[in-house]
Amino acid sequence: MTRRATIWGLVAAACLAGPAGAAERVVIGSKGFTEGIILGEILAATVRHAGGEPVHRKALGGTQIVFQALERGEIDCYVEYTGTLAAEILRDDAAAAPEQLGAALAARGIAAGAELGFDNTYGLAMKRALAERLGIRTIGDLVARADEPAIAALEFAFSDEFVRRADGWPAVRAAYGLRQTPRVVDHALAYKGIDAGSIQVTDLYATDPEPRLHDLVLLEDDRRAFREYRALILTRADLHERAPAVAAALAELAGTIDGPTMAGMNAAVRVDKQGEAEVATAFLRERVGWDVAPVAADGFRRLVHDILRATGQHLLLVLVSLAAAVVVGVPAGILAERHPAAGRWILGAAGIIQTIPSMAVLVFMVPLLGLGWRPAALALFLYSLLPIVRGTATGLASIPGHLREAALALGLTPWERLRLVELPMASRSILAGIKTAAVINVGTATIGGLIGAGGYGEAILSGIRLADAARLMEGAIPAALLAIGLERGFDRLERWLVPAGLRTAGR
Amino acid sequence: MIVVSDVSKSFAGQRVLAPTNLEVPRGRTTVLIGPSGCGKSTLLRIIVGLITPDSGGVTIDGAPMTAATALELRRRIGYVIQDGGLFPHLSGRDNVTLLARRLGRDPDWIRRRVEELADLVRLPQAALDRPPAALSGGQRQRLGIMRALALDPPVVLLDEPLGALDPLVRYDLQEDLRRIFRELAKTVVLVTHDMGEAGFFGDEIVLLGGGTIVQRGTLDALIHSPADDSVRRFILAHRLPGMTAGDHR
Numbered sequence: 119m120t121r122r123a124t125i126w127g128l129v130a131a132a133c134l135a136g137p138a139g140a141a142e143r144v145v146i147g148s149k150g151f152t153e154g155i156i157l158g159e160i161l162a163a164t165v166r167h168a169g170g171e172p173v174h175r176k177a178l179g180g181t182q183i184v185f186q187a188l189e190r191g192e193i194d195c196y197v198e199y200t201g202t203l204a205a206e207i208l209r210d211d212a213a214a215a216p217e218q219l220g221a222a223l224a225a226r227g228i229a230a231g232a233e234l235g236f237d238n239t240y241g242l243a244m245k246r247a248l249a250e251r252l253g254i255r256t257i258g259d260l261v262a263r264a265d266e267p268a269i270a271a272l273e274f275a276f277s278d279e280f281v282r283r284a285d286g287w288p289a290v291r292a293a294y295g296l297r298q299t300p301r302v303v304d305h306a307l308a309y310k311g312i313d314a315g316s317i318q319v320t321d322l323y324a325t326d327p328e329p330r331l332h333d334l335v336l337l338e339d340d341r342r343a344f345r346e347y348r349a350l351i352l353t354r355a356d357l358h359e360r361a362p363a364v365a366a367a368l369a370e371l372a373g374t375i376d377g378p379t380m381a382g383m384n385a386a387v388r389v390d391k392q393g394e395a396e397v398a399t400a401f402l403r404e405r406v407g408w409d410v411a412p413v414a415a416d417g418f419r420r421l422v423h424d425i426l427r428a429t430g431q432h433l434l435l436v437l438v439s440l441a442a443a444v445v446v447g448v449p450a451g452i453l454a455e456r457h458p459a460a461g462r463w464i465l466g467a468a469g470i471i472q473t474i475p476s477m478a479v480l481v482f483m484v485p486l487l488g489l490g491w492r493p494a495a496l497a498l499f500l501y502s503l504l505p506i507v508r509g510t511a512t513g514l515a516s517i518p519g520h521l522r523e524a525a526l527a528l529g530l531t532p533w534e535r536l537r538l539v540e541l542p543m544a545s546r547s548i549l550a551g552i553k554t555a556a557v558i559n560v561g562t563a564t565i566g567g568l569i570g571a572g573g574y575g576e577a578i579l580s581g582i583r584l585a586d587a588a589r590l591m592e593g594a595i596p597a598a599l600l601a602i603g604l605e606r607g608f609d610r611l612e613r614w615l616v617p618a619g620l621r622t623a624g625r
Numbered sequence: 626m627i628v629v630s631d632v633s634k635s636f637a638g639q640r641v642l643a644p645t646n647l648e649v650p651r652g653r654t655t656v657l658i659g660p661s662g663c664g665k666s667t668l669l670r671i672i673v674g675l676i677t678p679d680s681g682g683v684t685i686d687g688a689p690m691t692a693a694t695a696l697e698l699r700r701r702i703g704y705v706i707q708d709g710g711l712f713p714h715l716s717g718r719d720n721v722t723l724l725a726r727r728l729g730r731d732p733d734w735i736r737r738r739v740e741e742l743a744d745l746v747r748l749p750q751a752a753l754d755r756p757p758a759a760l761s762g763g764q765r766q767r768l769g770i771m772r773a774l775a776l777d778p779p780v781v782l783l784d785e786p787l788g789a790l791d792p793l794v795r796y797d798l799q800e801d802l803r804r805i806f807r808e809l810a811k812t813v814v815l816v817t818h819d820m821g822e823a824g825f826f827g828d829e830i831v832l833l834g835g836g837t838i839v840q841r842g843t844l845d846a847l848i849h850s851p852a853d854d855s856v857r858r859f860i861l862a863h864r865l866p867g868m869t870a871g872d873h874r
């Protein structure tokens with residue numbers, strides 16, 4: 119099982135609360151894939167080695183989210199790739215050169231630190247045996263001997279992302295004048311196809327463990343068509359003042375990880391199912407000579423503790439967002455029912471919000487609200503509005519006309535009519551809307567795992583990432599139980615809140 | 626005193642009430658009678674201010690019924706809705722006492738009042754604590770009457786209030802209601818389709834037909850000098866004892 123950020127932080131703090139005095143807290147971020155998390159764990163262990171108190175906010179998401187978190191000072195450092203920085207952040211191809219990069223980042227309050235030593239570029243790969251038989255070593259060989267029937271017959275199959283990205287297939291095709299028409303296949307399937315011999319050339323990241331697994335050989339990029347993706351530690355510019363020892367230790371990582379080493383660590387996690395933290399400490403011990411004690415794990419207690427913590431975080435997300443949605447949604451539903459013209463707008467807007475993918479909401483919200491539970495809760499709040507608004511509006515609209523008349527004729531004020539007659543009569547429908555929102559929220563709250571809000575999403579996402587069913591279940595089972603529990607709870611609440619007369623009449 | 630002057634109403638271009646005038650003197654009972662769909666309930670709704678008439682207006686004891694005065698006036702009007710109109714989410718008792726509680730009446734007074742009214746309409750105590758869905762149609766009608774009378778309003782409007790009661794209960798309740806209306810000098814408009822009930826309650830009977838008042842007067846006048854053939858047929862249809870078509874030739 120993988121380690122969790124908070125435990126790391128707590129235990130590290132406990133270990134170090136000795137001679138060093140109050141340890142400097144250093145927040146490390148990581149991108150949401152195996153290599154990113156391993157590198158995050160290496161940074162965290164390095165911080166610990168240097169006497170700091172690391173907090174690893176794991177698998178925060180994509181480049182934009184993690185970089186912005188660094189820019190805003192929510193994290194102190196993470197590992198990024200030069201090519202990605204140039205293409206996605208600075209949007210300037212020339213900026214990948216070290217000098218330009220340093221200046222551009224400094225302008226944003228970020229220091230470009232040590233380069234780790236490997237280049238996780240794209241590559242084209244073939245079965246080793248086939249490449250040797252055909253005598254192909256470089257991508258250039260494919261072009262030079264394109265007329266040979268054995269070469270012309272080679273089938274190319276690439277991932278969708280590789281075919282689309284300007285720095286992927288389009289770049290290599292233009293640079294070499296390749297004329298093959300690639301098929302687009304899922305990455306995992308491409309390896310199956312290559313083993314079966316139905317395709318011969320595919321794309322991969324240079325540090326992927328697959329070449330070793332499938333006995334592939336990476337073709338040399340002799341014309342340098344692919345951009346360089348040199349791994350680089352980014353830190354807040356002020357880190358070396360705040361925590362000089364940490365900054366110095368991070369600098370010592372320069373050049374310590376070469377391509378095969380990184381590929382080996384990726385394989386250790388993805389293939390051999392080792393924990394990222396164990397892999398990281400093993401690397402530091404064997405390659406750098408630092409003995410950073412791995413955190414002792416008591417499997418069962420750790421599991422219980424992790425699940426309880428995730429439950430707390432998950433409930434916080436669900437309940438805070440739900441409460442806010444009730445406070446906003448019920449009045450909006452009342453308004454929608456009172457004024458049909460406004461109602462069309464309100465329900466229309468709530469409906470459109472519903473269709474926005476949660477990732478998109480996060481990309482909008484993280485720059486405004488930072489990382490953590492706030493943007494996740496806001497997204498959940500937005501998703502909760504539609505069922506609650508609709509439940510309220512339809513509940514009110516279904517009150518029979520003669521009962522509205524009765525309330526009017528009695529001489530009740532509009533507010534009294536709403537509170538004493540209409541809302542109680544609509545209570546069933548309103549509660550049903552809230553219940554729907556709550557149950558949907560339990561599922562959607564897994565997005566919390568993407569942006570450091572915790573919850574069951576952390577385990578689910580890392581389970582998916584690592585194809586680790588046990589880890590996935592660690593999040594999925596409690597999430598399902600929580601959804602069922604909430605549903606039960608709402609049934610109770612209904613019995614308690616909805617007046618008896620409505621329950622007998624309603625069935 | 627209720628004064629309805631030149632009130633007319635159409636729904637979607639369909640005329641339901643032609644300009645109509647009606648006065649109900651203080652302490653008197655007027656009965657509206659007429660075939661189904663002739664606009665009786667519509668007229669009552671206009672009097673309570675639930676429907677705004679296309680023309681004309683209504684005054685209650687001299688005060689005009691307007692949007693601004695409606696709340697105040699309605700609290701002085703007891704209105705028994707055609708099918709009870711009880712709130713399904715409240716027990717019988719809570720339906721009856723809703724407004725009294727809202728207005729901050731003394732709980733002891735409210736409790737005594739409920740007992741009085743339950744006695745009056747002969748509603749068993751147990752029925753008070755059940756939701757309307759668990760009551761018979763007759764019990765619901767009696768609760769509707771209790772709710773209308775709860776605050777002892779000077780004006781009472783009743784829309785076919787006794788239709789669902791069995792004849793013996795209805796007989797007793799008719800007696801009791803008329804006694805209350807007379808002794809407490811209520812100003813009453815009662816809608817019924819039962820000639821016998823109309824004659825029993827009505828100081829004046831107003832026969833509506835085709836959106837206008839066809840004839841008004843006492844039961845005797847309606848029976849013995851019907852204004853036109855439609856009145857004659859309406860009365861004949863009630864098969865009052867000793868009446869045949871020949872009586873009016």
Ligand SMILES: Nc1ncnc2c1ncn2[C@@H]1O[C@H](COP(=O)(O)OP(=O)(O)O)[C@@H](O)[C@H]1O
Binds near residue numbers: 636668
């Ligand atoms: N809100 C309304 N909208 C449209 N038509 C209505 C409405 N209320 C009543 N009507 C019509 O007006 C006519 C008179 O209705 P009503 O006053 O309820 O008759 P009744 O004499 O049986 O009580 C009927 O034809 C009815 O369909």
Ligand SMILES: [Mg+2]
Binds near residue numbers: 665666667707784
């Ligand atoms: Mg009617």
